[in-house]
Each structure stands twice: as structure tokens, then as C-alpha cells.
Amino acid sequence: MLISYKFKNFCSFCNEAEFDLLAPGNKVKNRYPDNYIETEAGYDVLKTAVVIGENAGGKTNFINSISFLKSLFENNKSKHSYRALININNLPSACPAQCDTKQEFNIHMIGGSGAIYHYDLQIDEFSIVQEKLTYRCTKSGQEKLIVSAKRNEMKREEGKGSIAVSFGLDTENCDKEVKRIIEQASFAKGDIGLFVSKLAILGDVHALEFVDWVNNKLIVESKNYNYYLYKNIQNEEDDLRIIKDSRFLEILRMVDYSICGVEIDDEKPFRKSKIIRKMKSGEDFARELNMDSGGVGEFFAWAVQLFRVVYEDKIIFADEMDRVINPVLAERMVAFINGKKHKGQFIFSTHNVLHLDLKNYMKEQIYFVTKNKEDLNSELYSLADFPEIRYETTKIYEFYMKGILGGTAFE
Incomplete structure (x- = not known):
């Protein structure tokens, strides 16, 4: 189950964007007993969430950021960012060395075993900059390191197009033989895959569980047709x-x-x-x-x-799932997911403002994406960020249409 996801410097998103699926810790969640999952790890995790915003605001870029991160786990080839996926405001020059091309991705999730994983990845146009995976057995448990890799230096080989990269590695909780083999990858030429994927191939239990979750439990459907x-x-x-x-x-x-x-x-x-x-x-x-x-x-x-x-128990991210589905059916779908006992999650973007309904959603389940007209950067935020919006309020749709909540087109 996904607890939270953060990313930075991806397409229209320049600053860090955070998407959180934790149910609120107050009495509000008692009004919505079907909307969240109580986990043995100590977290109450939301089953559904909706992302609303104007056309070209950044909803698809949010979904695509998850898709891009997932794609990095598909093989063990070189991992780096692509200029077309970097925020345009960070690309003042054609030279990568003169640009801020570093992208950051951060996932906090619960595996099938109940272990809590925290994964952080930073990449730029050259290679991995930093990668780290930790785990805990419970919410209050001590965090233990699985792998930490930090780039030390890069050397371009004379007469060749490849770059040699060295990494500082820490695998303190891995098996000795696994540590010996993975340390051989601390200096590499050419293709440099994810270190967590290498650990999974070598049979590390925690790396295997996390990589399997990304590859088989996390599904992203972002189709423009x-x-x-x-x-x-x-x-x-x-x-x-x-x-x-x-x-x-x-x-x-x-x-x-x-x-x-x-x-x-x-x-x-x-x-x-x-x-x-x-x-x-x-x-x-x-x-x-x-x-x-x-x-x-x-x-x-x-x-x-x-x-x-x-x-x-899959985690589905869907872009504009209800573009041809009527609002009543869309509500039935959400109600169906909430009404069943499971450990899956469904997150979807939409233009359907009828989802702005606090009778069916907690404020933490409604997200907005809006674009700043000055620099054209996108922002992602929750309705929970507006304390003045109360559950007794019936004018959320009106507030949104007036632009009070953001996520609407500007002139």
C-alpha cells in the first residue's frame, strides 16, 4: 500500500510535490469508516483519492511521474533523467553541466509482509546521483538501512562516449556475499542500473519485496486516447x-x-x-x-x-478514468472500492467537479493541481490544506469554480 509519494523537477513540476494517502488522525475518519484501511504496521491508509484541475494544469504530468519512476525498474540498463522530462525553468542552457537536471523521487509504502519501506532516488542527465532504501517493521520501529549509494565522481573516457562513475556504498544489513557482489558495482562504466534492482536479483529479501511491489502491485494507466x-x-x-x-x-x-x-x-x-x-x-x-x-x-x-x-490489492493510478463515464457511474465505482475489504488503492485524475463532495470523501482524499501563471509551474495540494473549508460547508463546488481553491484556468 502506498503511504506517500514525492517528486521534484519533473515536467511542469519544479518544486517538490507531495501526494499523501494517510487518513487523518482525528475523529473525522470515524465518519468515513469504509474510506481507509487499518494496517498492522500502524498506519491508516486511504483507499481512494481524486485529483482535479484544469486542462494543461499538470494532472497528467503527476501521473506520468509515477509511470517514469516505475519504468526505471523494468531493466538493469543505465538510469538517468531525460531533458524532455525536466522542468523547463531549470534548463537555461543546452549544456547539462549548466542546468539543474537532477530529479528526485521518494516513495513510502507498506509491503505484503507488513514491512514499511522508504525509497529515495535522485538522478540527473548523467546517471544516478543518490539512491537509498530503508525499512521498518512498525510505524514506531527503528529504521534500518538496506542500501545507500551516493555518486562520488564521474570521468568521461577519452575517445569514448561512455562515462565512468564511482559510488560510495553502504549495505550494512545485507548478507555478506550480497555485499561483496554489490560492492563490485560501486565503480561502473556505461550502464548503471538501480542498486535496489541489483540487490533484488541477488536475492535480498527486502529489495525483492520492494521491487516486486513496484513492478507488479503498482499500475499506472496514463493514456491520451x-x-x-x-x-x-x-x-x-x-x-x-x-x-x-x-x-x-x-x-x-x-x-x-x-x-x-x-x-x-x-x-x-x-x-x-x-x-x-x-x-x-x-x-x-x-x-x-x-x-x-x-x-x-x-x-x-x-x-x-x-x-x-x-x-x-493493486495500486492503480488512472489518468482521466471517467472522461466518458457519467458522474453517477464514477461515484458507484468509488463506492464499490470503498465498500469492499481489501488492501488496494485507486487514485484517478478527473475534470468531474461532482467529486468535490465531502459526503463521500475526506478532505485528504481530494487533491488539486494548478498552474502558476507567472512561471507556468504546477503545484499539487490537498483540500486538507484549506482549514477554512469545513465538512458542513456545501459550497466546495462554488469555491472551486470561483478559483478560490485553485485548479481553474486563468486568463
Whole structure:
């Protein structure tokens, strides 16, 4: 489960942005018993969160920052930042040495074993600058170091395009043999993968758990086009497994309660599968998914991810999930996730201001993204940052539309 995520110097975000999924420690959370998960580690973690803001404000950049961090764990090749993903205000020159190209990413999460992990990564256009992973057994427990790597120096090899980098390493809680092998990577030429990934390959238990969480539990869906068409093209075998599960129908019926079954087409499940409905007369009729409404097709695709949250404890980040889903259905989706006992989380960006509702959300579950008109930098902040907004207030939508809460376009 994700506790918090911070990042800095990514696309339109210049200063550090913090996204927190901790339930408030006061009596407010007692009004929303289904909205959070009580963990054995001592944290109360929110199940859902919504990010609202204007077009081009930075919502997608926030989601993409998670996607980029996740991509760094995919292989053991060289890890560095890319100029196109660095805040433009930090790039006064074409020369990397004259720019602030260092990006920072920080994740605080709870693994399946209950261990609490804290991961910090800093990279620039050359290589890793600093990387650190620690863990604790409980919220109040002592933090223990797994790996700490800090870049000491870089040397460009004469006549070659590669750079030799040396690191100061600390792996005090690792197995002796693992420490011996990983220390050989303290000086490297060319490709320099993440040190935590190397530890996982070598079998370190904690590194394995953290890397597995990033690779398999954390899912980021940031698509700038129809999600149904994307899933239709993608056609993953794991999706087929889910839509064949009997529990999938329970989720699908939220879009239309006349649906009573699905005939799955193994070759083209998101196109040729048949949606079976029961008419008032009691008769059934079936229609292929590609012949059904666009909304049904879109929800069919997103229902797969809702399944992963509720039944597989996945953490899903979704960009504009409800762009073609009506507000009532969007609320049903959130209510469904909150109403089930699980350890998954669903975070989504949206333009739907009807989510500005303190009857369904705590203030800590509503985030805004807004862009500063002076320097065009984005900011991310929670409704909880506005103490003047009280739960009895019914004018949150009005405050937002007037620009009082930010997140609206400026002239």
C-alpha cells in the first residue's frame, strides 16, 4: 500500500510535490469508516483519492511521474533523467553541466509482509546521483538501512562516449556475499542500473519485496486516447483471466443492471465478447461488445482495473478514468472500492467537479493541481490544506469554480 509519494523537477513540476494517502488522525475518519484501511504496521491508509484541475494544469504530468519512476525498474540498463522530462525553468542552457537536471523521487509504502519501506532516488542527465532504501517493521520501529549509494565522481573516457562513475556504498544489513557482489558495482562504466534492482536479483529479501511491489502491485494507466481501444489493441492474457472470473460480472453490472452475463471471446475479448442482458419480459439477448455503447466498452476495460484493486490489492493510478463515464457511474465505482475489504488503492485524475463532495470523501482524499501563471509551474495540494473549508460547508463546488481553491484556468 502506498503511504506517500514525492517528486521534484519533473515536467511542469519544479518544486517538490507531495501526494499523501494517510487518513487523518482525528475523529473525522470515524465518519468515513469504509474510506481507509487499518494496517498492522500502524498506519491508516486511504483507499481512494481524486485529483482535479484544469486542462494543461499538470494532472497528467503527476501521473506520468509515477509511470517514469516505475519504468526505471523494468531493466538493469543505465538510469538517468531525460531533458524532455525536466522542468523547463531549470534548463537555461543546452549544456547539462549548466542546468539543474537532477530529479528526485521518494516513495513510502507498506509491503505484503507488513514491512514499511522508504525509497529515495535522485538522478540527473548523467546517471544516478543518490539512491537509498530503508525499512521498518512498525510505524514506531527503528529504521534500518538496506542500501545507500551516493555518486562520488564521474570521468568521461577519452575517445569514448561512455562515462565512468564511482559510488560510495553502504549495505550494512545485507548478507555478506550480497555485499561483496554489490560492492563490485560501486565503480561502473556505461550502464548503471538501480542498486535496489541489483540487490533484488541477488536475492535480498527486502529489495525483492520492494521491487516486486513496484513492478507488479503498482499500475499506472496514463493514456491520451480511448482506454477501451487501447485494451482492445493490447489484448493481454492476464486481462482475459480476470474477465473470466465470476466476480468480474459484479463489477460490470454497475454500468447496466440489466446485464446478466458475458460470453468471452478468447481471441478478441474486448471486441467480440458478448454482453448478455435480461429484458423485462424475462428473455435474454446478447450483443457483441464492439456493437454496444462506447460507455459500456470503456467501463468494460476499466472494470478490469477495479477488479485488480479490490481482489488483487493493486495500486492503480488512472489518468482521466471517467472522461466518458457519467458522474453517477464514477461515484458507484468509488463506492464499490470503498465498500469492499481489501488492501488496494485507486487514485484517478478527473475534470468531474461532482467529486468535490465531502459526503463521500475526506478532505485528504481530494487533491488539486494548478498552474502558476507567472512561471507556468504546477503545484499539487490537498483540500486538507484549506482549514477554512469545513465538512458542513456545501459550497466546495462554488469555491472551486470561483478559483478560490485553485485548479481553474486563468486568463
